Amino acid sequence: MYDYIIIGAGSAGCVLAARLSEDSSVKVLLLEAGGRDTAREIEMPVAFSKLFKGPCDWAYYTEPEVQLNNRSLYWPRGKVLGGSSSLNAMIYIRGHRHDYDHWRDLGNTGWGYDDVLPYFKKSEDNERGASEYHGAGGPLHVAELRSIYPLSETFVEAAEQAGFKRNPDFNGAIQDGFGPYQVTQRQGRRHSSAAAFLHPAMSRANLTVLTGVQVSSILLEGKRASAVSFQEGTASRQERAEREIIVCGGAIGSPQLLMLSGIGPADDLRSLGIAVRCDLPGVGANLQDHPAVPVAYECTKPVTLASAESLANLLRYMAFKNGPLTSNVGEAGGFIRTSSAIAAPDVQYHFAPGYFVEHGFQQITGHGFTLGPTLLRPYSRGRITLRSSNPHHAPVICANYLADPRDLQRMVAGVRVARTVASVNAFAKYRGRELCPGPDAKDDQALGAHIAKYTETLYHPAGTCKMGNDATAVVDAELRVRGVDSLRVVDASVMPVVPGGNTNAPTIMIAEKAADMIKRGAQSAVANEGVLSAK
């Protein structure tokens, strides 16, 4: 018997396991479908795309996306300790103040920017030290890139020449502008949520971690979530939770597991022969992601990631943990507004000092560099539904990219700004031919065709178990599943609206806040018991 069972050891699950097991009087069980995070490509920053479609990746595919030439998009997701933080690009971005104030204004008390900033800081060990906006001494190391490519510096200079401001800290007072990214790395190694939070807690006697176990259902006694069921080797196993079950399966895994357990849209569940335990129409709905499109150029000098994989660089990495193999590929970036009337930037740039198209699967001979305009505030919404009642069948993912025409317009604007930045003098000594969209693509229609052909995910699905208080909300502001007792969801799926930036730090923040709420709830339950027994 455990007090807490956490399902999924990803960005959020590792934080919760570490924080809840700080109290030695509670017993915590963490269950992860994937294996241990021992692959060398996890630790070595530049190697993350080598994990794609391998054993650490769920390797999902969306349904054919109508607006993207009916392409079915590949969605990598971590299936390993650390979850997607073990194969992400390590960019440390929190989003804009407006994102969290918006969450609060949607009815989620306690989630405004001033409420969540202390939780970002609590996690953080920023090598720039503590300040109004940053924490030092927390478990998650936030670092400058150790060996940034000069080409990434050129990108920032070019943006300045094009009239944008340099921004030394996207996570400070102002998000707008261009600069190098800070990364979740420690001494040149990836600092995943597992490395930062879970590994230091693994030796605690009150924390049990099981890998290679995919939870197939959450069992309810009446309205209360009481146990989980999973397969361990050939044996079926169940474990009971005395206090709570916390689902941290991510934006795809969490709604899938809720639906497999009978918690979701009643008609959909019935049609698959699943007994309905709680009719929650919002489970799997409200899917949001950040679409990104490459704007890529030939590079006339051999100064890019294309020459990163050499014996000399490997030896340098092994001996000193610096050099090109510490690159996170998306080394620098920027945030712009496509209209002056909006409250926060709506396009983000990811600059790669290399040719990065189709997740790195497409290669060119020679050298290239890529500016990746990314739409931050999509109007389009997708949905995740079950394909079948078999937990081993990947769910149906309908991302519905660009269904709202305003999204395409803003991506076109983002591509135009990327071209402007690439065209200034700062890039003159490196810039060769424009490889994509290509010089012939001039008008909106041609750029739209490029976007339909090349758009891919920037890996930020969110929102499928949204927090709120309307009819489609899945969890309340304490992240408790509506209509079910002793069950919470804590991960990127609870975001009511995807924040304007990369989603790892926001997910870790959500888990930090959830850990506090769970601990406070347990303390007040104990206090209430005391009052009752005194009476």
Ligand SMILES: Cc1cc2nc3c(=O)[nH]c(=O)nc-3n(C[C@H](O)[C@H](O)[C@H](O)COP(=O)(O)OP(=O)(O)OC[C@H]3O[C@@H](n4cnc5c(N)ncnc54)[C@H](O)[C@@H]3O)c2cc1C
């Ligand atoms: C390739 C890639 C690059 C990215 N780059 C960046 C970046 O540079 N910066 C950034 O901020 N964000 C980035 N992201 C996004 C960020 O990593 C994610 O938003 C974040 O990790 C989501 O955390 P999560 O806890 O919601 O889910 P995850 O970290 O995906 O964790 C879910 C975990 O639950 C497990 N699980 C699921 N279902 C079950 C089940 N039924 N039983 C047991 N276990 C289960 C999964 O195996 C997984 O380990 C990237 C993501 C990817 C994939």
